[in-house]
Amino acid sequence: MAQAMSGQAYLAQYCRRMVGLNAHLSINHHLAMHFAVMIKLFGPVYGWWLFAFERFNGMLERVNINGHDGGELETTLLRNWVLNHLIYELLLILPPDAPQREHDLIYQIIENEARRGSMAVEIAQFHAEASVDNISLPKQISTAHLNLHAILLSPCFPPSPPLAEILFQYGQQRWPQLRRQFTLDMEPGCVRFYGNRVARRLPYIRKDGLRYGSRANNRTEKDSYAFIQEHGRRVPVALEDIFLVKVEDLNEPAHACILIRRLLPAPADLHLPWQA
Template identity: 45%
Template sequence: MLEKVKHNGHDGGRMELTLMRNWVMTHLIYEYILSLPEDAHDIEKGYIDRIIRTEARENRGGIMTELAMYRAEASAGNGVSLPRRVSKLFNVSNILPDGQSYSLLLHYLQNLWPDLNIQSDNSMEEGTYFYRSTTCRPLTYVRKDGIRYGSIANKRTKADSLAFISDGPNHRVPVEIIALLSVKLSGQPPHVCAVVHRMRKDDDIPALPWDLYASTLGIHTTYANEFDAPEVVSISKIDSPLALILVHSRVLQKDLCISVSFDHVGSEPNNMFEDNDNDD
């Protein structure tokens, strides 16, 4: 997004200031769009439209394109937007070996919609059948809160397939996204989910200097190229993108991955100052 900002190559910190102002302004407008209630007055909506149109004229559509994506996400109500073109239905059993992906997704949907009494397409029981070949569509990517996430199932690129997912209050874990899916069962709106596997870690990994503040800093250490068993999660659990730093442990004689969160605009965890509060 910042590539489209005009700064004329000014030095002395003015270029950085211009980029920072654009970044802050864009995200403020995005937050305004998200926070607008459904019954917002037309005057409020008009103010935001006026700002977007003004910036669109000055930047020749750069910010307009980004804010169009943000507005689409806001209208969806969950911060998620899908590709304009969605792929054809496919056999979800082919994602993982031995049809494991179908079993995982079946169990996930049964927990998601317990009232539907979802059954396997091989079952003779009454209920809503989950057909492996006519229920799911693969997604090449999704955008959540303005950030693009892909998967290793994408044949064109495997970029953006690493992310942190939320695993309880103030706790995130690094994962690799295997596949992104849109699931449509009879009588239900489409549901977007992801097949992921967590990067493996255990107590054998030696203590590192940042471990005490790992949750606050968004840094996690795992084994390189080793993963836990696959699982299915809602797309709403995807929290932020990450970067991987490969290091070698002399203690373990193995390579480790240090996952660093790219979420630099979110709020700090609520428990950041809990220890200090308890000391008073």
């Protein structure tokens, strides 16, 4: 409750300052003033929020029920719900070294259900996309390569080196067996890193069905914040950019990577929940 009351106090300060700026407040600002009481009555917020229910309701709304009634509608929804989760579990537990025939059979089931308009459509979309490092990529990927030498990072990255330098160092860590050959020099037999031919920008990626965007996306900055585990602690970060990297002369598939920026740390006397 001490954390809840502390959070309530910060929310109240935020709302008061918004009022002082003549900013419009919504009903959610008012509801936020009752969080501490609700937490005391019902426990942590994630134990009773409705985000998951709203998400699942949206999935159920897309199920083709053909106007059935008399109990058939409920049965149709239930069957699709169970089928969706069974297929999802199959995909999760399928080991990487499973025979290709098993993969083909599961994808065939997904495609058949997708044609019938069930909730498995979303799963079919995830797995119809290109897969790199067990990560699902967008269906449409730009064919234009970035000129990494011309891209300077924002002032949030002091000092601000070209992006090519960062990805070059990352490549040396990603392919340690090529550490001595991975060079900008034009020596015979070396793996050459061309700053304008190795990376393409991705608007988002999906990992285990979760969508991760980036602040470099011109359309939306949705899903551009996350936590990373660092020395046993959760560290909040901003997802600045997402790249698909493919080095010429390197006999390996393209590699997806995310450029992250740690958020400014909180004052030493302020204890935040994710620091536990």
